Amino acid sequence: MTAQVIRALLLALLSIVVALPVGHFYAPWAGWVVFCGGLGLQMLFHFRNFARLDRWSRAPVVDSSLEGEGAWDGIFGRLYRHEKDLRAQIARRDAEIAMLIAAGQALTDGVVLLDNQNQILFCNTTAEMQLGLVVKTDRGQPVVNLVRQPEFVAYLTDEDFSRPLTLRSDRNEDRVLSIYVIPYAGDRRLMQIKDVTQTDRLDRMRRDFVANVSHELRTPLTVLAGFLETLQEIEVDREEQARYLAMMSEQSLRMQSIVQDLLTLSSIESAPPPDNEPVDMVNMIDKLRRDAEALSAGRHTVVVETDGQGDLRGSEPELVSAFANLVSNAVRYTPPGGTIRISWRASSQGAEFAVQDTGIGIDPKHIPRLTERFYRVDRGRSRDAGGTGLGLAIVKHSLSRHQAQLDIKSTPGLGSRFAARFPASRVAGI
C-alpha cells in the first residue's frame, strides 16, 4: 500500500520537476498545464482500470481472466482467484447435493420432505408414484391438498408420530402404505413411505388360514357331535338311527377330505422337485375326458381340442390331480347344457393346457385371491358342490413346482378359462 502512495507521490513530483522549468522559462500558465497534464495522465490510468473492474464486476466470468495494469494488477488477481475458488466450491457443493438427491431418488421407499406448514419441499420418484404427486408442479403445495384421505390428514394434524400410519392408497388400487413421519432440523418433517402390500396380504392370509381351517373343521364336527348327543340321549327307531349314521359318516368323510387335502398341500410344499419323466398327454387327455363325462353324467358336452403333439415332463400323479381338479371344477360350476372344452397345445416355445367352460363365471375382483387356501367366492354354493376350498391352492402349487403359470380369465355369466402354461423346458417330444 505504502509503495503505491510513494509511487503516486513520485509521479506528482516528476510532474512538478518538469512543470517548474517550463513555468519559469516559458510562461507560468504553461507550467500549470504541464503539471495538471501529468496528474491527469495518472488519473486516466486509474480510471481505465476502474472501468475494467466495473465492467467485470457486472458480469464476473472466470474464463476470460481479469487483468489490470500497475498497482491494479495485484488487486485484480486476488479478486479473480477469489471468484474462481468460490465457483469451484459451489460446483463441488452442487455435485454433492445432486449426489444426495440421486441417493434419495434411488431409495425404494418413498420420501417426502415437508416444511413447518406441511408444504412439500422435495419428494422422490417412489413417493410420486405412491401418492400421485408431481414434484415439478407440487413443490410448495401443502401435502394434504393432494393426499386428501381423512386418516392421513388427521394423522398429520394430530402430530402424534409414535406409530406409523397404515394407509390404503386410493390412487393405486389395493396398495397398502405404511407412513412414518420423522421431525428433523427443528420444525421440518421427513415422511418415509413403505409399501407393505405384500406383508399385509401375507398377514391376512395367515390369519384367514387359521380361522378358515378351524371353521371348516368345526362345521362338520358340530354336526357329528349333535347327532352323537341325540343318539346317546334319545331312543330313536332303527330307521332314524340309520339316517343319522349316514349323515354322520358323510360329515366325517368331509373332514377326512379336508385333512387329506391339507396333507397333500403340505406334502407338495415339502416334497423334492418333481421328476423329469415324460407324461403321455394323449392318454391323460383321454382319461380327463372320460372323468369329465362320468362326473357330468350326460348333462354337459365335453369337447377335446388337441393335435396330439408334445408331452409334458414332470410328476404324473401331480399333473393328473391338478388337471383333473380344473376339469371337475368346470363340470361343477357349469349349469346343465353347457360345454366344457379341454385343450392341449404344445410348441417349441412352451405348452398350454386349458379348460374352458360356459359356467357361472367369476367376478374379476375374486380372481387374484382364488388360489388362496379356503378362499371362496360363494361360501354356500362351493360347499354344496362338495369342495374343500383347497383344490385350486393345490393346483397352483403343483403347477408352480413344474414352473407353470395358472392363468385365469372369466366373465360373470359367460364362463371361465383356466389355463396352465408350461415353459419350453417342460415340453417333451417336439
Place this chain on the structure above:
Amino acid sequence: MNESQHLSSQFDEELSRLRTHVLQMGGLVETQVSAAIDAYSTGEIASVKTIVETDRKVNELEKAIDDDCAHIIAKRQPTASDLRLVLGISKIVTDLERAGDEAKKIAKGVRRIYENGHMPSQYGVGIRHLAEAALTMVREALDAFARLDTVQATEVIRADSEVDTEFKSIIRQLITHMMEDPRTITTAIDIISIARAIERIGDHAKNVSEQVVYVVEGRDIRHTKELIK
C-alpha cells in the same frame, strides 16, 4: 409499504388455508364415494353408517367454508383472481356437498337391496366400472383444483360424457332385464337410482372442474360447448 406487504401475505395465508379446507372436504367426499362403491360390491352394510356420519361432517365443513368466504369478501374485498378464487370456492363446496349426498344415496340404496336379499351379480361389473369412472373424475377435479391445472380440468369435463354414455347403456340393460322378468323390477329400480346417483357425482365433478377453469382463466364455460373444439 411494509404494512401492506404484511397484510397481503396474511391474506395469502388465509386464501391458502381456505383452499386446504376445501380440499379436505373433497377428501371426505372421495372416501364417501369409494366407501359407497365398496359397500355395493362387498355388501358390507356396516359402512353405510360411516358414510352417513361422514356426510354430517361434510355438511358442517360446507357451512364453515361458506362462512369463511363471506368473511374474506367482507374484510379483504378481494379483486381479480383472488375474488374469482373465493367465488369459485363457494360454488365448488356446493357441488362437493351434493356429491356427498349422492354417495349417501348410493349407500342407502345398497342397504335396501341387501336387506331385501341378494345383490344380483349381473349388474356388478357395469355399475362398478361406472362408479370407478365417477370417482376418478372427482379425484382428478380436486387435483386440478389443488394444482390450478386447467388441462386436467378440461379432461374431467370430457370424461363426463363417457360416464353419461355408460350410464345410458346400463339403464338400457336394466330395462331389458325388467321386461324379461318382472320379478327383478324392485331391485332394478334400486339399481337405477344408484346408477343415477353415480352419474350425478360425475356431473358434480364436472362442475367443480368448470369452476377451476373459471378461477384460473376467468372464463365461464358452464353450459357452453366451448371446450369440445
